Amino acid sequence: METELSKRLGIEHAIFGFTPFPAVAAAISRAGGMGVLGAVRYSDADELARSLDWMEENTGGRPYGLDVVMPAKKVEGVSEADIEAMIPEGHREYVRQVLAKHGVPELGPDDVSGWRITGWMEQVARNQLDVAFDYPIRLLANALGSPPADVIARAHEHDVLVAALAGSARHARHHKDAGIDIVVAQGYEAGGHTGEIASMVLVPEVVSAVEGLPVLAAGGIGTGEQVAAGLALGAQGAWLGSVWLTTTEAELPSRVLIDKLLAAGSGDTVRSRALTGKPARQLRTEWTDAWEDPAGPGTLPMPLQGLLVADAVSRIQKYETEPLLGTPVGQIVGQMTSERSVQAVFDDLTRGFERAVDRINRIAGPSLSRA
């Protein structure tokens, strides 16, 4: 699974793996792909430095990357407390009601309330980058739009390629104009924030929209056959996120959640604003249903919704409240039916890729091979 881009980056397989877990990112790089560590949960830059130290020790000199969530629109002079103050009391009351209905206890005095999605703030992402550029990262990816011009220039000074996710050909063209090196065409099937266009339609559209730039196919890829399909559509690699969640190296907060993922079918996800305020594909749960309920107040825009639900999500995770417990994950969850090591995922991807190539070769027959 070698392409021009994989050769340029010095990786054996054109497989790019987004993950919030350093152990998974390092294992992806060791297996011959490009592990890309999600930084959004690191509001403390020292903690990110510790994780990158660990990556350095555990990637055996193989390339790896970092993913930040830097908003295209700059928000200045606004603190987390300012944003908290904008949350209506009715919404807070609704959260209390949903949790009470399921008997979810309060956090204990020593519990740290979880992830508060502050990584979306430009200053937080900039602090992360100040740390990251001291490490030999090879790739910097941005989730929400093109990073600012000075960040792209700084990455290039450090010989770091810049990737950005795109959910439409229009986004992709914007990235190209902004000087991005790699576009990740991420379809509607994907886990996390997604647009409305399926990968099968999006990937070739983006490939032609940004002619000359390498494109990675993302969304709904969990097998080698699907990697082959992405490459056949003109992508130079595949970008996978969901499939790593049920690897043995992943550090999901709860056994109940892992079992839910293993049991879920491809129809058990929903694109919901419940977690962040922007549409993000995740397991459908009674929590996501509560935010669709016409009797409820509905979701708030990003970043209010993320702050509103941060404590609730921590409580649901801590007490493993099964009906409410979820995670971002894509439709590929239906094929995530057993726990495997990252290396075993790579072995399966390679075998599936070979099967797909054989099939196509048999269909194409000698006349096409000669052409």
Ligand SMILES: Cc1cc2nc3c(=O)[nH]c(=O)nc-3n(C[C@H](O)[C@H](O)[C@H](O)COP(=O)(O)O)c2cc1C
């Ligand atoms: C649990 C989870 C968290 C994610 N968080 C981010 C993120 O912080 N930044 C980002 O660029 N993409 C994020 N994504 C999206 C992935 O980068 C990737 O595009 C997506 O998972 C690909 O589709 P797939 O889920 O079908 O493999 C996330 C995906 C998942 C499953």
